[in-house]
Amino acid sequence: IKIETGTEASLTSGLRLSDGTLVIAGLAGALLTSKDNGSTFALHQDPERKGFSQLLQSADGNIIAVGNFGVTNLSQQSIH
Numbered sequence: 001i002k003i004e005t006g007t008e009a010s011l012t013s014g015l016r017l018s019d020g021t022l023v024i025a026g027l028a029g030a031l032l033t034s035k036d037n038g039s040t041f042a043l044h045q046d047p048e049r050k051g052f053s054q055l056l057q058s059a060d061g062n063i064i065a066v067g068n069f070g071v072t073n074l075s076q077q078s079i080h
Helices: none
Strands: 011-016 022-026 030-034 042-045 052-057 063-067 070-074
Touching (some): 022 052
Parallel strands (some): 011 052
Antiparallel strands (some): 022 030, 030 042, 052 063
């Protein structure tokens, strides 16, 4: 099955948030989200095109991103 993502960036990490949202991150600042269990994805492009290598969700629900920019919290607006 081929799923359209809207990006050609390499995808490096993914997780399912506590609310069920799937989040996949990649190089060139690509963030993909799906609220329908992966049937479709919305592309959210980081304006600075920072490459993501890992995503984690903390106990308080925040999303922590790791990449060539270091470690940072992602805003909820960047993934919803």
